[in-house]
Amino acid sequence: MPKPIEPMKRLILSAILASSLFGAAAHADSYEDALSSARRGDTPQLMQLISRGVDPNTVDAQGNSLLILAAREGNLDTVKELLKHRPKVSLRNAAGDSALMVAVLKGETTIVDILLAAGAEVNHDGWTPLMYAAFEGRTEIVDRLLARGVDVGALAPNGSSPLMLAARNGHIDVVRRLLKTGADLDQKNDAGFTAESWALDNGNTDIAGLLRAERSRRQAAGAR
Template sequence: MPKPTESIKRLLVSAILASAFLGSTAQADSYEDALSSARRGDTPQLMQLIARGVDPNTVDAQGSTLLILAAREGNLDTVKELLKHRPKVSLRNAAGDSALMLAVLKGEIAIVDVLLEAGAEVNHDGWTPLMYAAFEGRAEIVDRLLARGADVGALAPNGSSSLMLAARNGHIDVVRRLLKTGADLDQKNDAGFTAESWALDNGNTDIAGLLRAERSRRQAAGAR
């Protein structure tokens, strides 16, 4: 068999390089398309990409998974379909936020429910879903998290408890729910605030009064 000429060799090398380039370009396009689909809630396109080999745990530059992006944007159907592919449901991004945390932050109750059913982690270090719910005054979500064993005594990086955050921001319904769990009334955060003093500092006198009444009730119960 005759040896290929130099020109034929160059054509073969060029074809191989072009194929590799087009393959890498296609992979890059698939990656960007997957992230975009999760953000936009384009479930059919995202499922097609996953069927073609895109990893369900793909992350963007900030470490947000497809599930985190879909939950953050309130894309319930996309979240449900992604969960069928068994992604790592409790992964957190560079900011420390999980899909559940961002769904809580945005008040996406239906997404919170499906993530909890899928086993999303409720208790972990740093900020937690309960802290986000308390901060935003998401009373219904607080109920769901407490039912799943959310730790009322957990402290945020600044030393604040969920009760402190709810009291600071004037969310009296959340404060009432947390008090029923026996939440600590005297815990202080890094700034030296208790739930009561932080409520007063922000003009939430009704919550401060509620906390004082609860302290008196506990003292009376302990004296019996």
């Protein structure tokens, strides 16, 4: 028959159990507070939590890191402070989006600049920052990405190139910039569209005309 636990031992065990439960609850609170701070742009609170041991690479249930959340919401100061803690700047969430990609989508040009300076990846599989910039017509961001040597020939999961996406959505200035890089005019996506045919299908006749003129120019240059 086991010996009964002495009162003092019972008291110590109870204290240990209570401490463990309190610690778990505090950890959970810190986790939620960190995510909330990144979303809201509460930089002082987030930095305080990190100084207390919260991982700068903390992610939510969808794989969004603190940096992704801050970039998505346009919280410039929070992004700057987070980068001082050397987070994984190119970490991608469950949807395949990085902090740079969500900043491109939202047109947060200053945040894009900061992330690029921090070494954010511009070339990878799946959707890329350039594809998002072309799709949204973010001309200034396209310029920045081109200056970083982004792959203009990379294809999205549906087989579309940045040129095709810009042509489809009527972003003629982006189309002009991509044409200067020698972007492929005849690439077809999974639906069978080229940049020109997709532009026509969406009523962007000015872009279709620009693409035809570029094709003629290239053919003439190749015949010399």
